[in-house]
Amino acid sequence: MADIKALLTSVSTQLRKAQNALFGGKYEEARAQVESAAAGLAEAKAQDPLHVQIKTMESQVAKLQKDLAARSGKGSPAPATPPAAPLASAAGPASPALPAGVAKRIRDIRALLERKKVSDALGVLAEIEASYGGQFPGDHPDYVAIRETLAQAQAASDQASQAREQAAASARRQQDEMSRQSEEWLVRLRAFAPHGAATFGHFSQSVEDLLAQKTAHADALPVWQAFQAEPFPAGKSEQLAALEASLAASFEQFPSLLDRCKGELAGEVMAKIAACMENLGKEHEGLPAILGRTDREQIEQQVAALEPLLADDPARWQGLTAAMNELTARDQANRRERAGKIAPRADAYSGADAEPIRRCAEQLVLKECGGARAIQTVIYKPEWAESTQWESASGTQRLVTRRDIYAQVVADCAGARQLFTVYITKELRSDKTWSELGGNVMYSDEMAPP
Known part of the structure; x- marks a missing residue:
């Protein structure tokens, strides 16, 4: 057995639908709703005959049945009380006055309709039928007029509501389409703008980097051109619009930046x-x-x-x-x-160690140019130059006395005759003897072929 509260809620809904259908001229629909409401009300009354809402709803059912009979032309029930005698006038019989509560509520309905509160106006009409049903003629001109006005207002409200729903549905479809299309292009464009900016279009002095930018630009350009040609009837998302602005700047400035x-x-x-x-x-x-x-x-x-x-x-x-x-x-x-x-300088040294100096110079040339063949060696300084100075060795400063002298070697090297200028040095040991000769090739000059 259904709960009485649920039953009465269902009956109330059915009565409201019946009222709306009646106002809209949908008599068969209204009759079906009234019959269903009457059946539900009977079931509720069987559970609790003294429930406070049952009597009111019975009055509403009776009133709707009476109105349906009057409007659909299928019989007209006898009025609960005999109609008042019409007032004679030159213009014809006058309608009886409506109860004060009904007249006030009709005024309230008009005021609510002026404020576009159709649902509230329907509630006031339901109050009239619940509280004053059978106390005034159902075909009273003021009552009929307000019901017709309310029916028209409800139809207009329903139409406006339907239009709003259609507009909202269209907006949702547009939003969905924008999101789908924008996301698709975000994926494609981010392939060459992984962090929101293109991988090309920035200044660089690295040839390798500029070549990479050229490749990235060449790969991205067809995608960008396809994006530019793509229609976006639903618009673009904020993310896509921002990425587009960033990429547009990169594509625009890249040619001039690359040229620079x-x-x-x-x-x-x-x-x-x-x-x-x-x-x-x-x-x-x-x-x-x-x-x-x-x-x-x-x-x-x-x-x-x-x-x-x-x-x-x-x-x-x-x-x-x-x-x-x-x-x-x-x-x-x-x-x-x-x-x-280019020619060697004059041989100016005549010391007893001249020959070891020449051999050292030739060995240094051979080390510099493998396979070199010495043709002539001269020592163009007349004597050793001796100096004592602090020198650094393995991070340690030490006082060193050394002697330096310079030689030149004419040699055939790598298919050309060259003149090598060589630095020769020796160091005074702690036992006051001199170290082995050492040094290095300072530079070489190409000579005319022999």
Whole structure:
């Protein structure tokens, strides 16, 4: 057996639906709801005949049945009390006055409808039927008019509610579509912007980094172009819009930024070449200057490193290689001129240890250039130069007395004749004897072939 509270709640709902259907002209639906409510009310009354709500609901059922009969034309029940005698007038019979409580509630309904409170107005109408049912004619013009007005207001309210629900559903669908499409593109765009910024479009002086940026830009560009062409009818999420703004800046500035980086790197090498060219125009000790090995190797390495970066910049690459070729040609010309002027100095030493000095110089040259063949060796200083000074050895300072002298060795080395200038030294031991000879090759100059 159903709980009486649940039964009465169901009956109340059915009566409200019947009332709404009646106002909307849906008589069959209203009749079905009234019959269902009457059955539920009978079951509730069997459980508790004295329940406070039963009498009120019975009045509502009776009133709805009467109104249904009147509106649907299927008979008209006799009124509970004889109608009041009509008042004669020139305009025709006048309607009887409504009970004061009904008239007040009709005014309340109008006020509620002006404030768009349709649900509250329906509640007031239910109060009229519950409290005053059978106490006034159901076809009273004021009562009929307010019911029709309320029915129209409810229909309009239902229509507005349906429109709001449709708009909300459309907004949800749009939001879902925006989220789906935005998330799809976030995944694709983040592939080359893992931390919210592109992996290209930033200044660098590293050729390796710039080449990596070029590759990343080339890989990302087709995806970016597809994204730009994609319609977003539902809009874009905030995350996607922010990423788009960041990437747009990177794509826009990358070409000019890359060109700037190329220009600065190539400019550094060009400046180095220009400085070397200027030096080659000078003389040192009456001999034309030549390009040092360190400078030459550094420039060659820098130019080689720039080649892949400047592969798509022929004008800049051609300018760089032309400057490099000009430097090489000038260096070779100076070397040829210099070689014709290079000759060993006069042999000026006649000490008893001259031969050991020469052998030491030749051994140092052989160590410098494996396979070298000595042609002539001279000692161009007339005597040893002796000095005493503090020197550091393994982090320890010690006072050292040493003797130094200089020699030159003419030797064939690596297919060319060269003049090696050699430093020779020996150190005074603690027992006042001199150490073995040592030293190093200071530099070499290419000589004219024999």
